Amino acid sequence: MQRCDALATISEDPNRLTRTFASAAMRRANKLVGSWMRAAGLEVRVDGAFNLLGRWNAAQRGAKTFLLGSHLDTVRDAGKYDGPLGVLAAIAAVQSLRERGVKLPFNLEVVGFSDEEGVRYQTTYLGSRALAGTLTAADLARIQEKQIGKARRPRGEFLGYAEVHIEQGPVLEENHLPVGVVTAIAGQNRLRVIFFGVAGHAGTVPMNLRRDALTGAAEFILTVESFAKQHPGLLATVGLISTAPGASNVIPGHAALTLDVRDQSDARRLAAVASLHAKAKVIAKRRGLKLSWTPVQQTSAVPCDKNLAQIFSKCVAQRGHEILKLPSGAGHDAAALSAICPVAMLFVRCKGGVSHHPAESVKAADVRVAVEVLADFILSLAKRQ
Numbered sequence: 496m497q498r499c500d501a502l503a504t505i506s507e508d509p510n511r512l513t514r515t516f517a518s519a520a521m522r523r524a525n526k527l528v529g530s531w532m533r534a535a536g537l538e539v540r541v542d543g544a545f546n547l548l549g550r551w552n553a554a555q556r557g558a559k560t561f562l563l564g565s566h567l568d569t570v571r572d573a574g575k576y577d578g579p580l581g582v583l584a585a586i587a588a589v590q591s592l593r594e595r596g597v598k599l600p601f602n603l604e605v606v607g608f609s610d611e612e613g614v615r616y617q618t619t620y621l622g623s624r625a626l627a628g629t630l631t632a633a634d635l636a637r638i639q640e641k642q643i644g645k646a647r648r649p650r651g652e653f654l655g656y657a658e659v660h661i662e663q664g665p666v667l668e669e670n671h672l673p674v675g676v677v678t679a680i681a682g683q684n685r686l687r688v689i690f691f692g693v694a695g696h697a698g699t700v701p702m703n704l705r706r707d708a709l710t711g712a713a714e715f716i717l718t719v720e721s722f723a724k725q726h727p728g729l730l731a732t733v734g735l736i737s738t739a740p741g742a743s744n745v746i747p748g749h750a751a752l753t754l755d756v757r758d759q760s761d762a763r764r765l766a767a768v769a770s771l772h773a774k775a776k777v778i779a780k781r782r783g784l785k786l787s788w789t790p791v792q793q794t795s796a797v798p799c800d801k802n803l804a805q806i807f808s809k810c811v812a813q814r815g816h817e818i819l820k821l822p823s824g825a826g827h828d829a830a831a832l833s834a835i836c837p838v839a840m841l842f843v844r845c846k847g848g849v850s851h852h853p854a855e856s857v858k859a860a861d862v863r864v865a866v867e868v869l870a871d872f873i874l875s876l877a878k879r880q
């Protein structure tokens with residue numbers, strides 16, 4: 496918990512916690528977390544995608560590797576736990592295993608991924624997708640850090656990936672449970688939508704002759720909200736809007752926004768994106784605006800591996816807690832890793848379900864349970880090898 500506090504002071508913004516991909520703050524965070532990895536006996540390096548990696552080699556050469564971790568980047572004005580908790584819990588679990596003199600039949604690697612949130616380039620999982628080797632040509636074209644491709648690891652190297660993460664929702668709290676086992680991770684679409692109008696004088700262009708890009712965007716944003724409310728299970732968010740030229744006495748000629756669409760069902764999510772596109776076209780046409788609709792990222796829903804989830808469940812039960820299985824509405828690096836190995840996740844109870852907000856909070860006692868369960872999980876895997 497003290498490490499979470501210390502890490503939360505490393506920010507690119509002096510007044511709030513913001514740590515984005517490849518920033519100077521991320522380099523400082525990697526240095527600090529790297530020192531904790533070394534203290535736990537791990538060999539540390541940073542790969543071409545700025546992922547921080549700490550490795551514990553098996554006695555046997557040629558052994559495969561099990562990966563533990565989460566991400567070290569944050570949203571803007573973030574809480575302390577979304578991401579860092581999973582990296583620090585993994586280091587704590589490794590430290591506890593090493594103190595007990597455990598020998599593992601596989602290599603264990605702890606990773607702090609460099610970009611799960613997608614704040615810098617609006618495209619998520621850059622670190623974990625670089626490691627998995629699933630970055631697309633479009634991603635590579637967007638990203639300035641061209642060495643990112645070097646982070647790719649050989650197919651077949653990993654036995655699996657396990658991630659501890661704050662729940663970011665209210666389910667565990669409602670059920671009075673410290674941890675829960677994740678069943679699946681929701682898919683998401685992220686898009687960039689631009690309405691193009693005609694800039695003009697705020698004092699001279701009559702209201703009925705305007706082609707105001709921002710009022711078109713505003714109508715679309717409210718349409719997104721009402722559409723999502725009418726479709727249970729669908730979550731749709733406009734999180735960022737920018738207008739140009741951007742002056743109080745100029746009619747906006749250009750309004751660009753981000754659109755984030757999620758659903759546990761891939762079919763419902765894709766249908767929603769298509770419907771919202773059709774609605775944006777209607778709004779643009781009626782208002783004499785041009786529309787640009789650019790998909791930035793699409794990830795499908797990912798089921799967690801049943802065997803690994805079963806091991807997590809058994810470890811939770813052995814520590815005396817009821818097993819609660821729940822899906823994740825948030826995206827996680829585990830979704831990216833699922834392209835190359837089985838994945839599992841353990842959620843930690845989150846105060847009030849609050850996340851992506853500085854008030855994010857977890858209890859030390861719950862974190863202790865998560866660290867113990869994660870260490871037990873590794874021991875359990877080792878016995879099965």
Ligand code: GLV
Nearest residue numbers: 611612824825826
């Ligand atoms: C990551 O936190 C996401 O789900 O956007």
Ligand code: MN
Nearest residue numbers: 577578611827
């Ligand atoms: Mn996260």
Ligand code: MN
Nearest residue numbers: 570577612851
């Ligand atoms: Mn997040």
